[in-house]
Amino acid sequence: MTAPRLPAKIDPRRNRRVAILAAGLVCGMVGLSYASVPLYRMFCQATGYGGTTQRADAAPGAAGDQLMEIRFDANTASGINWEFKPEQIAQKVKLGEQSMAFYRARNLSQHEVTGTAVFNVTPAEAGAYFNKIQCFCFTEQTLAPGQTADMPVVFFVDPEIAKDVDLAKLKTITLSYTFYPTDTPASLSKADAPAAKVTTN
Secondary structure: OOOOOOOOOOOHHHHHHHHHHHHHHHHHHHHHHHHHHHHHHHHHHHHOHHHOOEEOOOOOOOOOOOEEEEEEEEEEOOOOOEEEEEOOOEEEEEOOOOEEEEEEEEEOOOOOEEEEEEEEEEOHHHHHOEEEEEOOOOOOEEEOOOEEEEEEEEEEEOHHHHHOHHHOOOOEEEEEEEEEEOOOOOOOOOOOOOOOEEEEO
């Protein structure tokens, strides 16, 4: 007759190792989820994926007389009662030449509203060549009731776009901004955001 098996002795050190490993895995997954947004943004900025533009400190200067038409588009998301529009419909710029355009926002509501803008360019493939030097995007803008702000964007189109065979026939790039409401206070001190010119009507 075989003697009954006794239950295996539980090793508390092994259980502790498993618990630490599981906790580390959870922490790693949480950290990865937080890092995924800035990592994705960095990827988009580096490749122009999805129409994400590039960042630059200065324009290289006009490279010849080849022109590109830049069209300007403005939108507002639901929940932000602003009038938002470009102050020019289009500009023709030389490749490599620094240019400036203005957008204007006006708070149509009866209370103070803070908004932030996101952007992209179309066609998306042109994002790799569209460079912003200064921009109001991702920076919170607060407008009092009836207040108006003129917001500049300084940009250039990389002359390398002329060598891209996939964009050889491209004559027009559209720069589009969309303002969304935000609940946090405005912070206009970021280097990427030149001060908006604000007036009250």
